[in-house]
Amino acid sequence: MGSLSFVGLGLCDEKGMSLYGLELARSADIVLIETYTNIMPSLNIRSLEALIGKEVKMVDRHYIEDGSHLLRTASEKDVALLVPGDPFIATTHVELRVRAERRGILVRVAHAPSIISVAPGVVGLQNYKFGRSATITFPDNYSEVPYDTIIQNRRAGLHTLLFLDLRAEEGRYMSVQEGIRLLMEMESRRGEGAVCPDTLMIGIARAGSPDQLVKGGRAEDLASLDFGPPPHSLIVPGRLHFMEAEALEVLARVDRSLLSKYVERV
């Protein structure tokens, strides 16, 4: 009897793995890793192998999405699959889990930090004031969902977390600059006032890493700022509690004058 362990690696490097995750990886017969669903800025496979004490084999999108070899192996041996972030944010891992459980394969999970829970906290915004999130996609896969999402959330006073598209296999990662530029282009097409040069936005680079960069300000100003290496993400705040405004001033170095327009009058 085999098993399949999903082990989250978190957001930065191999030390984002939990102690439980390390146990699962160490006790597995076979250790696989996929790095196409997200990017971990400082991951080093050699250090990972040294930590776990065995070979870590890289698998690609096709291997995971097809899944048949993986599931056959996990019916006989203990397989650990290491993945960036938390294991079940990517739909493809949920699908794999469902297939494994249908076959009666024992599934174990070591959760890890995800950008979804980390982003609100590192900028100091309250989690329950976020509406739905959306992804700004590359122009060849154009979608106005992020534009509509900002409008809907803002109408309810809510913050919006925007993921920025990535194609890890091609080494393409959308930057905060590019994300804002794409939102501005949607604005000129739609003209409904979701974003303007003065709109408060917060760019996040390498969330959860020691060299994380969090910087908020006017959209136009951020659009000319270099946030450095990927991954990046973007937050468009709704109405701010005064404690949130204070946090943004300190953690995202936003000018107090810009914040005052957003603070809820009690």
Added chain:
Amino acid sequence: MGSLSFVGLGLCDEKGMSLYGLELARSADIVLIETYTNIMPSLNIRSLEALIGKEVKMVDRHYIEDGSHLLRTASEKDVALLVPGDPFIATTHVELRVRAERRGILVRVAHAPSIISVAPGVVGLQNYKFGRSATITFPDNYSEVPYDTIIQNRRAGLHTLLFLDLRAEEGRYMSVQEGIRLLMEMESRRGEGAVCPDTLMIGIARAGSPDQLVKGGRAEDLASLDFGPPPHSLIVPGRLHFMEAEALEVLARVDRSLLSKYVERV
């Protein structure tokens, strides 16, 4: 010069801490832990001390919220504060961080899994289809926010994650049963059809623990089910993608007949 390290412990026990978090705790002069912002079902302070190799001192709500002794200490020594879940989901830790940064204290952060990112994944629902979340509070702190949130999210086809109130100091934790009963009471007061006995809900107990329990079904049926020890949380799905329906069938053992009403027609 001192420092303040926020170290998330995750959702279950001391092994939810990341390897980076363990490093921060081991290298600190003083290690504190608070356990009032959330409950970790299997945390053992003795095992935690053995792992870290030093005494772990429990501090209470007043100590954290007041913060003055903690910040004074962290201006001179390296202090690690261990917290349940991810460090910055609780507003009180964000406030502490802001105060520390204002004083020029070096802040380090080891993120960890949070119920916010774990809950959608373990039931197999897609993260970007969640609207805002809300907390069902105990009746002596009555609020209809969760009721309104379900209505607003469902109108947009979105899922709702509901946190269930807790008062760790009093050992009081709301159960899935109690949460559903309180929603039903709001329904009889408001009568807007947010929840009815047939509404699909998913109860989650001890998310992220090896003895995690995920079970979905009709609200009325779940309301008579014992989910065991805390913590619990509740999801009220909106419209379902067929892959989400399939995941709910396997991961939350929901009857296919109940799911079909919720699946989006493409």
